[in-house]
Ligand SMILES: [Zn+2]
């Protein structure tokens with residue numbers, strides 16, 4: 001079984017807790033130490049005994065809390081060299097960085113954390129799949145374009161954490177400057193509700209148990225819209241569909257093969 005919880009999701013800070021086969025990890029840490037602790041407590045999980053943190057890319061909403069956290073809690077932090085080279089100076093020293101290359105897998109006891117390249121406007125961004133006891137959790141967020149590689153790596157996941165960042169109509173009518181709008185919907189930006197639903201319909205399979213939509217824009221989307229577009233793509237599939245919040249944790253999800 002894999003247990004996971006989105007402690008925060010979106011431009012104000014991302015952190016995903018994953019636990020399997022006796023190992024606990026975080027994917028990204030864009031939350032302050034206090035926020036991370038209080039949200040973990042609210043979700044009913046303990047961060048004591050965390051084995052490692054895995055970083056997708058260097059944007060502040062994914063690494064903002066990393067420096068303080070690793071100076072208080074000495075655990076390994078896995079990231080690509082490109083991400084390490086571009087960490088924002090404001091987060092301070094990050095202890096015990098360990099490098100991997102996109103495509104490599106890190107093993108922590110029975111938990112396997114696989115990585116794959118994604119198209120996003122960062123130095124060397126990756127996403128992850130976590131596997132343990134024949135169960136698979138796939139993550140696809142902060143990507144501008146769902147490539148064949150993304151679809152291949154997400155295939156057969158029992159849990160899916162999927163970006164559904166913006167509604168194209170809301171983005172078109174938003175007050176954002178044209179350059180920012182272009183960045184968001186470009187191939188290195190973020191997935192729209194429709195991109196997410198297309199990707200979802202390509203990776204749906206009978207043993208998919210939970211789908212959590214994440215990184216929902218507060219300006220250019222609503223949870224209801226994201227959920228209804230995804231729900232249409234699921235076309236009656238029995239998997240649970242949830243939307244992650246910016247400011248509080250989701251429930252703890254449990255998935256099994
Ligand atoms: Zn980003």
Ligand SMILES: [Zn+2]
Nearest residue numbers: 010059061142
């Ligand atoms: Zn982000």
